[in-house]
Amino acid sequence: NAGVTQTPKFQVLKTGQSMTLQCAQDMNHEYMSWYRQDPGMGLRLIHYSVGAGITDQGEVPNGYNVSRSTTEDFPLRLLSAAPSQTSVYFCASRPVQRTEAFFGQGTRLTVV
Amino acid sequence: KQEVTQIPAALSVPEGENLVLNCSFTDSAIYNLQWFRQDPGKGLTSLLLIQSSQREQTSGRLNASLDKSSGRSTLYIAASQPGDSATYLCAVRRNDMRFGAGTRLTVKP
Numbered sequence: 001n002a003g004v005t006q007t008p009k010f011q012v013l014k015t016g017q018s019m020t021l022q023c024a025q026d027m028n029h030e031y032m033s034w035y036r037q038d039p040g041m042g043l044r045l046i047h048y049s050v051g052a053g054i055t056d057q058g059e060v061p062n063g064y065n066v067s068r069s070t071t072e073d074f075p076l077r078l079l080s081a082a083p084s085q086t087s088v089y090f091c092a093s094r095p096v097q098r099t100e101a102f103f104g105q106g107t108r109l110t111v112v
Numbered sequence: 113k114q115e116v117t118q119i120p121a122a123l124s125v126p127e128g129e130n131l132v133l134n135c136s137f138t139d140s141a142i143y144n145l146q147w148f149r150q151d152p153g154k155g156l157t158s159l160l161l162i163q164s165s166q167r168e169q170t171s172g173r174l175n176a177s178l179d180k181s182s183g184r185s186t187l188y189i190a191a192s193q194p195g196d197s198a199t200y201l202c203a204v205r206r207n208d209m210r211f212g213a214g215t216r217l218t219v220k221p
Contacts, residue, residue, distance in 0.1 A: 033208070042116070042201065042211035058208060090155060092209075100146055101209060105155040 002026050006091050006104035013081040013111045021076040021107050023091030029102075031094045032074040036060065036087040037106075043090060049074055081111045114139045116204055118212035125192055126220050133187040133215045135202035140180045147176050147187050148201040150214070156201065160187070192219045 007022045025032065033048035035058075045058030049068040063085060065077040074093075078085060088108050094101040115138045125131050135145070144163045148156040160169045160176040162185070168177040175188040185202060199214040 035211075040213055042213040043203075043209075044211075045208050048208060092156075100144075100158050100161040101203075101205075102158065103148075103156040108153075 004091055004093055004102050004104040006089075006107050008107060009105065010108050011110070013078070013109065015081060015083060015111060017081050018077070018079050019081065021078075021089055021091075021109070023074045023076065023104060024072050025074075025091075025093040025102070026072065027093060027095070027102070028071060029093035029095045030071070031096070032068065033058070033092050033101075034064070034066065034074070034076045035090045035092065036085075037090060038087050046076065046089075078109075083111045085109065086111045114142075114204060114206070114210045116202065116210050116212040118200075118202060118215050120215060121213065122216040122218075124218040124220065127192060127194060129192050129219075130188070130190050131192055131217075133189070133200050133202075133217070135185040135187070135212055137183045137185075137204045137210070139204075139206070140183050142180065142204045142206050145176075145178055145185050145202060145204050146209075147174075147185075148203065150199045150201060152199075159200075189217075192217075194219050194221050 004025045030051045034046040035043040037043045047066040049055045091104045092101045117136045146161045147159040162178040173190040178185045199216045201214045203209045203211045
């Protein structure tokens with residue numbers, strides 16, 4: 001059971017480049033979400049999805065897009081990377097509203 | 113808007129000491145509260161989940177309590193060990209999950 005898998009683990013982008021952070025879970029969880037973690041600020045919610053075909057914005061959605069075509073996958077797209085998006089990104093999943101969340105190992109992104 | 117605060121931001125203790133980490137939140141209308149451990153450069157590992165109807169949860173040397181009315185939770189670690197050194201995060205959930213900034217714990221041999 002792989003749990004929540006994120007790729008890549010590390011990435012360096014130039015300002016203006018685009019890329020997609022991948023997230024896959026094999027637990028058949030309905031709910032998936034993306035967070036960013038910055039020093040001293042804890043984790044902040046970017047986007048989330050309550051099931052295939054349904055996505056919504058979190059606390060800090062600007063500059064990011066998501067889609068959910070399957071239950072397993074929830075990619076996060078940076079359309080035009082900015083230095084302010086330098087952060088560690090975590091994907092999480094959980095089965096229903098009231099249960100515990102499982103996190104991936106994170107993607108460390110640097111935008112230069 | 114839900115605000116989650118963890119105090120202290122950093123804590124250093126000698127091995128064997130019992131310790132308490134604190135988490136406070138401003139909106140008591142939560143579904144649950146979850147404590148995580150994060151090692152440097154790693155992801156989050158779930159330690160304990162307390163549903164809103166529960167007062168505490170225990171796992172081994174860890175005990176987490178929840179007082180919804182006062183907006184507080186504590187994580188008690190008994191007989192601390194150097195392997196407990198990590199950052200501990202609390203998160204509360206209603207419609208989404210809100211995190212505190214964490215407490216960085218160092219247990220010295």
